[in-house]
Amino acid sequence: MCCLHGGAYAVAMSHLRNADLNLLQALAVLLEERHVTRAADRFNLSQSAMSRVLHKLREMFGDELLVRTRSGYEPTPRGQQIQSELAELLLRLEALLRGDTFDPATANGHFRIHCTDFATSQFGPILFPRFFREAPGISLTVAPLSDQSFTDVEQGRADLVITGVVAPHALRWETLFEEEFACLMSCDHPVTGNQLTMDDFIAYPHVVVDLLGMGQAMVERRLDEYGLRRPVGLRVPYFSAAVAALPGTELIATLPRHAVLEYVDDPAYRVAAPPDELPPFPYGIAWHPRVDGDPAHQWLRRVMRETATQVTGRAPREDGDVTAAADR
Known part of the structure; x- marks a missing residue:
């Protein structure tokens, strides 16, 4: 010093x-x-x-x-x-x-989180009531995930990103759970099997949720490993828009499994397993190293971790169990 x-x-x-x-x-x-x-x-x-x-x-x-x-x-x-x-x-x-203590019950402040509408719909019903019950004096902004989200965290404009795209090296990353893919289609789609083959997958147009300005990177990277491309018929900014686009079309939406569970019994849709070439992907949170030891941010990450546990039924990770820049 x-x-x-x-x-x-x-x-x-x-x-x-x-x-x-x-x-x-x-x-x-x-x-x-x-x-x-x-x-x-x-x-x-x-x-x-x-x-x-x-x-x-x-x-x-x-x-x-x-x-x-x-x-x-x-x-x-x-x-x-x-x-x-x-x-x-x-x-x-x-x-x-x-000082070194943080009491959410008496604290004042503001957090800004970037995530998709999928994350909001999955985590929100558990996260929001707990957040405002434990920290009534802290306000929360949930902003759409965009190609600026990681930069916003780096530059202090956002506190946390919740995403299925692993963060860049400058940020901390913690996997909350491994998520599986599922394919959602119109009920009258020509493909009728319970699981799509890769030939089926690349034979029909897809609706792609455009995340971080690079489509659904977790799908495209897997396809790249096999030298394959899927035909894109439609690009939309939200998962909910992808679902709405499917009835009456031959479009295929490849989504997180938890995003399609509510449509399993919906007569307008049919759910199928993805090709074996599309294994599960990590879903997690990213933040800047400067807030590693901050008690308020530790509380926020703990709430997110425990919320993910309730949603998925899987055990949370400890706060220190993170992937740093040098490890990725």
Whole structure:
């Protein structure tokens, strides 16, 4: 650890004395939203007041921080650096003020989770009542999984991703359970067997849920291993949309098994096992290493882990049983 002495300490303290640290949280929100009006709404300020805050921040850091482009505001290189460091800094300051304990019953704050509509429908009925029963002062945002989800976690705009796509090396990853595939089709689909062969699978058009901007990667990667491609007839953003598209078509939807269980007895659909070449895939959570030891985030991960156990009937993993960057 490096310590500051004499003149170096005086210089460092002069920067702190001249800075308004209350503006840091506003800066974090501005860098997350990249939109002054949305940031103002989140911070309970008027748009003009948030604009003045941004002006003060630019003076404080000697940088524009956010610049206007055709698509909205984008952070400058200095803004990107600050955003990366600020997410961890605010967590450390919160922990310093709070101490080492976390009591969800009395805590205030906000969590942001990215996941699919499948995860919301499966976990939500158990997760949401428990979450708000145990932590009535903490608000929760559930955002759609997108190609920016992992980046949002890296940059502090999101706290957790729930997904069937293993996270990149910069993040922690924990497998909650192994999920099987199932194929859902219209009741009058030409394929009538209880299990699809690979010939059946690639002979008919598929409806693909476009996850993370790369389709259903867990399916495509398996097919790539055999040098195969499935014909895509339709791309949709949600699992529920894939299900709605099937009746009266020859489309095939390859979905997590838990997503199709409610359609087993529905006369409009037929469920079949996938080809043997499509084995189960890991379903899990991803987060940034900076929150490994944070009690609030540990509580959130524990709640997610135990929720997954109730949904699947499989034992949870311990909080330390994770896959780090060097292990993947």
